Amino acid sequence: xxxxxxxxxxxxxxxxxxxxxxxxxxxxxxxxxxxxxxxxxxxxxxxxxxxxxxxxxxxxxxxxxxxxxxxxxxxxxxxxxxxxxxxxxxxxxxxxxxxxxxxxxxxxxxxxxxxxxxxxxxxxxxxxxxxxxxxxxxxxxxxxxxxxxxxxxxxxxxxxxxxxxxxxxxxxxxxxxxxxxxxxxxxxxxxxxxxxxxxxxxxxxxxxxxxxxxxxxxxxxxxxxxxxxxxxxxxxxxxxxxxxxxxxxxxxxxxxxxxxxxxxxxxxxxxxxxxxxxxxxxxxxxxxxxxxxxxxxxxxxxxxxxxxxxxxxxxxxxxxxxxxxxxxxxxxxxxxxxxxxxxxxxxxxxxxxxxxxxxxxxxxxxxxxxxxxxxxxxxxxxxxxxxxxxxxxxxxxxxxxxxxxxxxxxxxxxxxxxxxxxxxxxxxxxxxxxxxxxxxxxxxxxxxxxxxxxxxxxxxxxxxxxxxxxxxxxxxxxxxxxxxxxxxxxxxxxxxxxxxxxxxxxxxxxxxxxxxxxxxxxxxxxxxxxxxxxxxxxxxxxxxxxx
Numbered sequence: 173x174x175x176x177x178x179x180x181x182x183x184x185x186x187x188x189x190x191x192x193x194x195x196x197x198x199x200x201x202x203x204x205x206x207x208x209x210x211x212x213x214x215x216x217x218x219x220x221x222x223x224x225x226x227x228x229x230x231x232x233x234x235x236x237x238x239x240x241x242x243x244x245x246x247x248x249x250x251x252x253x254x255x256x257x258x259x260x261x262x263x264x265x266x267x268x269x270x271x272x273x274x275x276x277x278x279x280x281x282x283x284x285x286x287x288x289x290x291x292x293x294x295x296x297x298x299x300x301x302x303x304x305x306x307x308x309x310x311x312x313x314x315x316x317x318x319x320x321x322x323x324x325x326x327x328x329x330x331x332x333x334x335x336x337x338x339x340x341x342x343x344x345x346x347x348x349x350x351x352x353x354x355x356x357x358x359x360x361x362x363x364x365x366x367x368x369x370x371x372x373x374x375x376x377x378x379x380x381x382x383x384x385x386x387x388x389x390x391x392x393x394x395x396x397x398x399x400x401x402x403x404x405x406x407x408x409x410x411x412x413x414x415x416x417x418x419x420x421x422x423x424x425x426x427x428x429x430x431x432x433x434x435x436x437x438x439x440x441x442x443x444x445x446x447x448x449x450x451x452x453x454x455x456x457x458x459x460x461x462x463x464x465x466x467x468x469x470x471x472x473x474x475x476x477x478x479x480x481x482x483x484x485x486x487x488x489x490x491x492x493x494x495x496x497x498x499x500x501x502x503x504x505x506x507x508x509x510x511x512x513x514x515x516x517x518x519x520x521x522x523x524x525x526x527x528x529x530x531x532x533x534x535x536x537x538x539x540x541x542x543x544x545x546x547x548x549x550x551x552x553x554x555x556x557x558x559x560x561x562x563x564x565x566x567x568x569x570x571x572x573x574x575x576x577x578x579x580x581x582x583x584x585x586x587x588x589x590x591x592x593x594x595x596x597x598x599x600x601x602x603x604x605x606x607x608x609x610x611x612x613x614x615x616x617x618x619x620x621x622x623x624x625x626x627x628x629x630x631x632x633x634x635x636x637x638x639x640x641x642x643x644x645x646x647x648x649x650x651x652x653x654x655x656x657x658x659x660x661x662x663x664x665x666x667x668x669x670x671x672x673x674x675x676x677x678x679x680x681x682x683x684x685x686x687x688x689x690x691x692x693x694x695x696x697x698x699x700x701x702x703x704x705x706x707x708x709x710x711x712x713x714x715x716x717x718x719x
Contacts, residue, residue: 173321173487173506174454174480194552195498197323197334198240204230205332205339206289208382214316214347214389218299219306223255225294225330234286241294242326242333243276244301253301255328261293276330294330303327305451309390310466311412316347316389317451317463320382322499323555331382335495336600338379343387345372352392354408356385356460358442376460378440379598381495386458388447397422400429406445409469413448416471421446424478424520428485431516435586437593440493446481455480457487457509479513486512494593497600499560503549503626504606506561507569514570530574530708533567537711540564541631550603550626571711572625578709579621579664580614588613620662625711630657632684632712636704639719640695647693649702651684660687663710668703671695677703684710 206228213222229239246254257271260278268279278292300306303324305317318328326333343355349370357376364370393414395407405425409417425444433439441460449456449463456463462484468477490512491505510533518526540547540563549568553560577585588610592601595609607622633655641648647669653661663684668677682691704714 173457173491173509174483195500195554196556197554199334199336200240200332202231202233202236203239203332204232205337206230206379207340207342208329208331208385209342209344210329211344212346212387214345214351216314216348220297220299221304221328222297223295223328225296226291227294227330228289228291231284231288231290232286234284234288236280236284237282239278239280239292241276241278241330242274242323243271243296243330244274244327245271246298250301253299255296255298255300255330257330258295258297260295262290267292274326296330300328304387307450309410309450311410313391313410313412315391315450316351316387317449318385318387319451319456319463320385320458321456322383322502322560325382325385329382329385331385333382335381335383335499336497338381338495338598338600340375340377340379341382341385342373342375343385345387345389346370347372347389350391351389352394352408354386354388354392354445354447354461356380356441356458376442378442378459380459380492381600384457384459384492386461386463388449388461388463393417395421398426400426400444401433401439403439403441404443404445405429406443407447408445409448410466413466413469417448417469419471420469420473420477421481423473425481425485427520428482428516431519432486432489432512435515435589436489436512437590437597439488440598441488444485444488455484457484457491459488459492462488479517482516483509483513486516489593493598494596495600497602499553499555500550501601501603502553502560503565503569503572504601504603506565507549507572510566511570511573514574527708530571533570534708534711536563536567537571537631538713540567541629544629546629548627548629568625568711575625575663575709575711576610576618576621580610580616580618584614585610624659624661628657628659630655630659632661632663632710634684634704634712634714636702636714636716637719638699638702638716640699641692644692645695647695647699647702649691649693650688651691652688653684653686660685661712665705665710666707667691667693668706669693669695670700670702671697672700673697674700677706 209226211224244254246252260267260269270277309315323333325331345353349368353372355374357374361373391411392408393411395418397405407421443460445461447463448466448469450466452463453465486509490508496502496504514526514529592609611618635652635654637650661684665684667680
């Protein structure tokens with residue numbers, strides 16, 4: 173996901189100390205929501221939506237008396253926006269419930285049993301306070317587009333609104349006939365109902381977290397671009413942007429799908445649609461149906477648009493098919509998508525393009541580390557009270573994977589990525605579970621690597637001094653780790669040195685392992701200069717001087 177919609181809040185957050193908070197979500201391990209059906213009525217005469225949600229739940233224990241769903245209710249502070257529940261039914265029997273403090277508490281039948289699947293039917297209506305954007309496109313045309321990330325689906329859908337819970341989903345939408353409706357999965361029905369209304373039914377049979385549920389309703393032009401492994405590749409753009417949008421999104425979607433399938437594992441979903449939307453400021457990786465900022469469509473097929481497309485498609489593997497278990501581990505989504513964007517760029521456009529992106533990412537990390545000196549990539553955090561990502565999640569997360577690939581080698585890295593993806597396919601994972609898979613693939617103990625790069629905020633600051641000891645015919649390189657932390661980084665590092673008259677460097681590989689260390693290199697001629705980490709394998713600041 174590349175979002176700009178809340179940039180002002182992130183900028184403010186970057187200027188303040190980050191105080192991480194444990195995940196406050198009331199996780200219920202006694203249940204597993206398996207399927208949602210959302211039937212919605214949309215209108216041009218009002219912003220009120222009329223909804224019917226059928227929620228199928230697996231009860232893991234018997235005797236569960238109450239089921240809690242997230243659902244934003246109407247309040248005076250929200251100017252009476254929010255949802256009003258009208259009834260809750262199970263097997264034609266009406267159930268008691270309370271709907272307050274943005275939680276829907278449903279009293280279950282007394283005789284529920286472990287292993288039983290029940291379907292609750294919730295009827296409701298209201299004007300969404302957030303998440304479902306009802307309003308004009310850039311052309312002033314009415315539209316309906318959601319943005320559920322990270323925990324905003326609850327504003328218009330009764331859900332278990334946490335990344336750890338995955339379910340399949342259907343959207344059955346009645347809307348004025350002039351609109352086309354796009355959502356997750358496959359289109360099952362599109363029927364004119366009379367009275368100027370049309371019914372559209374989409375179903376995704378692959379489980380995802382509810383922040384990946386998607387709905388877009390607008391006067392779309394649709395291009396069925398191609399197929400990938402018998403799955404449709406589609407473009408949905410405003411009819412007024414038909415020519416520009418069809419051109420912009422025609423490439424490189426199929427190449428990206430092919431690369432990630434070959435490198436990581438199978439594409440999980442029934443289709444891949446690229447969709448123009450006013451609800452996001454960059455991109456939003458909703459499963460099988462990706463939203464892109466409406467202004468990215470410009471008919472130029474420029475690098476910015478291309479990179480956002482690659483990033484959001486990468487999320488179909490990381491974030492969507494394999495989802496972080498909690499917001500503590502959100503880098504498993506955003507850091508991975510950022511790195512795998514660079515990996516595709518390396519594959520398609522060459523090593524120089526990869527390195528250019530990597531160095532831009534490094535600059536972002538160094539700048540943000542100064543503003544957020546206490547921010548660890550993995551730490552307790554909750555979407556209930558705080559922003560769960562910032563630029564470090566993306567760019568430092570990508571650098572961690574770059575360094576991991578350098579540490580264990582390309583072959584072991586790909587082996588570990590494929591094993592991780594296969595094991596947690598259509599499920600959730602933690603950073604520790606990712607580490608275990610990479611250790612199995614590489615045969616290396618990676619606890620230190622993960623601890624120093626992910627679980628604490630400091631990056632190495634290195635002061636390097638070099639001199640030639642003529643009497644011993646040695647190049648002596650003194651390395652001091654000067655970061656304001658007791659942590660001692662351990663990492664491989666490359667040193668290049670040039671003898672007088674050389675056009676190509678002499679290369680040595682050594683290991684950072686102490687706050688202060690000395691590297692002695694036998695030489696026969698005068699050394700003119702040295703380069704420290706010239707291949708950019710280490711995320712650090714470096715100061716080099718000659719004694």
